[in-house]
Amino acid sequence: MxxxxxxxxxxxxxxxxxxxxxxxxxxxxxxxxxxxxxxxxxxxxxxxxxxxxxxxxxxxxGKKRIRVYMDGCFDLMHYGHANALRQAKALGDELVVGIVSDEEIIKNKGPPVLSMEERLVLVSGLKWVDEVIANAPYAITEDFMNSLFSEHKIDYIIHGDDPCLLPDGSDAYALAKKVGRYKQIKRTEGVSSTDIVGRILASMEDKQENGECNGMSMSQESHLKSKHASNFLPTSRKIMQFSNGKGPGPNARVVYIDGGFDLFHAGHVEILKSARQLGDFLLVGLYTDQTISQQRGTHFPLMHLHERSLSVLACRYVDEVIIGAPLEISKDMVLHFSFCHLVYVTKVPSYTLLQVMEDPYKVPKSMGIFRTLESPKNITTTSVAQRIKANHEIYQKRNAKKEASEKKYYEERKYISGD
Incomplete structure (x- = not known):
């Protein structure tokens, strides 16, 4: 390099x-x-x-440790954010992340969906992040850059290959480039916070146009044709890049938790942290898209299975995931993975599978390894979506502007080494 x-x-x-x-x-x-x-x-x-x-x-x-800095809003955290920070960490030994303040986001982009506290939990929960600076400025000013170099011992400032412009049209990273302390990574294509907001707004329009009673086929067809349908192309290599690549040791206490983990948020991070503290190895089962659609409606999930898998794998508390986990936990499954605890989370989903089938946790309960955890936060996938729907006019205007700039980026983008 x-x-x-x-x-x-x-x-x-x-x-x-x-x-x-x-x-x-x-x-x-x-x-x-x-x-x-x-x-x-x-x-x-x-x-x-x-x-x-x-x-x-x-x-x-005898070699100096390289400290790199990357900032962002990190609103509606997704696997694209995680992949950017993964790439940034690869350019150094220690990654410091600046999280832009609510006030700066409002001034430069419009109102954020998630609060600073929620964004702090999400970013701090990523396995590649070593330190976090809260309330970072949107633009790299000379004073802030000097503090990065002197106080935080930063060697390089990192950003993606997509332009980051201030309201006056100037480059937000111009100063870092001028002094030769700037590095660039490749943007993760196929997802953005703007895209996710678009998916939520599109799902709201879909419900209004088709209604909940028109059945799965018509709504599902509309959802698939949406311009906000996911363009993510999963590869085995990408999953390997996010994975720890290690299984549980011979005497490890394996904890299992399952769910949809759609629109990965601070509540998910906190509950995964609590689950991980019950053992030595945390295995997360992710329900299929079809399972979630059957329970929540055809406009869900907002993120498809492979997108959700990467978001969960990026969490520092997660050791492994089952991509497309079964609803019912069998004895063979318990013995195969050597569960010491199977965790069911209360007060997180707005629905429960127990309403539509025989208790899927019957076996682990009979074996005495079933535990319940209460989410320490009230935030849910539904509540996040409702924030956007409650202010849909504001987000529609913001998205229209952002979609135009993203379209321009895709039309003018050049190849940047990295992934």
Missing amino acids: DYQANYSIWDGVYYHPHLFGVIMLTAALLGFSTSYLSGIAGFPTLPYMLPYLGNLKKQKG
Whole structure:
């Protein structure tokens, strides 16, 4: 990667400080300015170079740990956000994430769907995130950039290959690019917060036009034809990138929890955290799209099975998922996975499978491994959707503008190495 090539200069500074001092002294005697030095070998100007030199620290093996920073609104967290942070972490050793404040989002994009507290829970719950900075600015100002370099010891600022423009049309990352401390990753295509808002608004329109009593076929057909239908193309490699790639140890206490986990939110993170604390290995069963549609209506799920799988796998408390889990837990399933606890979450779904079939948890109950957990938060997939529906006019206007910019991005995008 090119960032490693750039660091050969700084490694020389660290390991041969006297030689570097001689070079700088000679340059000063010859009348060279720091502005001239900034034009060669990728050197930033002196104000940005000095705090950077002070941040040089060694790992046990003698190499400096690279700290990278990525910011965002992270409203309606989805696997695209998670994949961006996964890519950002791959460019360094420690990932610091800035979460833009509610006020800044309102000023630059319109009202967020999720509160700062909810977004903090979501971002902090991702397995690739090491530190979080709350209430970060939307634009990288000079003062904030200096604080990133000096206080947070940041080496590079990361963003996707899609443009991030301020209301005046200027680049939000212009300063970071100017001082040579900017890195770019590939945007995850096929999903965005704008797209998800569109799905929710489309599901509301679908209900109004078709009604709940017209049956599955007509509504399902309408849903599939929607311009907001998912364009995500799942691959085994992407699942492997999100997976821990490890099974439970021979004596591990395996905890199992199942559900839809649609529109992954802070309530999901908190309940998964609680479930993980009951054992050593957390296995999550994800219901099929058909199962969720049968229980909640054909406009659900908002995220299809593979999208939901990646969102759950990205959570730091999850070790493995079953993609398309059965409703009924059999004795063979319990013995195969060696469950120590099977968890049923109360007060999270707005529906229950127990209403339509014989108790699917009958076996684990008879074996004495059934546990119930109450969600510590009142947020649900339905409540998040209702926030958007309650302010649908605002979000429709915002989406119209955002959809235009996203269309332009797809038309003008160029290949960026990374995935």
